[in-house]
Amino acid sequence: MTDSADTPSFRLAYVPGVTPAKWVRIWEERLPGTPLALLQVTPAEALEVLRDGAADAALVRLPVDRTAFSAIPLYTEATVVVVPKDHVITAAEEITLDDLADEVVIHPLDDVLGWEQPPGEPAFERPATTADAIELVAADIGVLVVPQSLARLHHRRDLTYRTVVDAPQSGVALSWPEGATTDLVEDFIGIVRGRTVNSTRGRAQQQPPAAERKGERKPRKSAASSGGKGGGGKAGGARRGTGGGKPRRRS
Incomplete structure (x- = not known):
């Protein structure tokens, strides 16, 4: 029996608001023998x-x-800006x-x-977390500007949000230690970049050269192209108008 400690696994951390479910599902389909462990941080x-x-x-x-x-x-x-549902911004x-x-x-x-400078009037104090800030919005203490995924993550029935078109935006990236691009990291890169299972750039999907594939036959050369016996050395048969037949009369 193989010891579980010898089974390779891939450990993926992710921050609040990021939803890795789609990529995890593809991983499980393509690498069913390699567990993917999620760590929310x-x-x-x-x-x-x-x-x-x-x-x-x-x-x-x-x-x-x-x-x-x-x-x-x-x-x-x-x-987006998170506000109470009856707020004038809605x-x-x-x-x-502005x-x-x-x-x-x-x-x-x-x-x-x-932010270089957050908009509006500052609150009396800064809460420790976005979740705490959401509670203050619900208490009508102020409003909160966040990436849309965080507004959805902390959804409440008494709150809603509107897009702020000129606010800074948050980019999400896949990151790993410089110089530590393992085979499993390469596999996950292929998944998040949308490579198909047959992609030539995918590590696990690369195929051996055609001659090495089991049971594959080499293409047979045609007689015409080989120029050997059986082809007569004449591609396409005798030339028209020379030998083998009567010459055409001129009218």
Whole structure:
């Protein structure tokens, strides 16, 4: 019996708001013998678990330190403002930062938008987490500007959100330690980049040369192309108008 410790596995960390389910499903279809373990971490912890070797790769929010980590940008999220359902902002489908000038904008310590200067009026204090900030919005203390996935993650029936068209946006990337691009990391890169199972760039999907494939026959040369016996050395038979037949009369 094979010891479970000898079974290779792939450890993937991911930050709140990122949903790895689609990629995990493809992994399980393509590499059923290699378990994929998920580790949810905070944005601040994401790169630390890579440094410490607790994860092989991570779905993180940009930016990352490119001197220490490799990264493949995957997508950029829309930014929204979370407000109570009866807030005046809900009258519009989209707003700008100027529309928040008179609002108390809550700025949690785990903010991922990297503001140079947050919009609106600052709240009395900064809550520790986005989840805490959502509670303050529900208590009508202020509004919260976050990536759309975080608004959905912390959905409440008494709250809604609207797109802020000119706010900073958050990019999501696959990252792993520089110089630690293992075969399993390559496999996951192929999945997030949408490579098919037959892609020539996929490590596990590469096929041996045709001559080495079991049971495959080499193509047989035609008699005409070989120029040997049986072909008569005459491609397509005798030339028209010479030998073998009567010459045509001129009219």
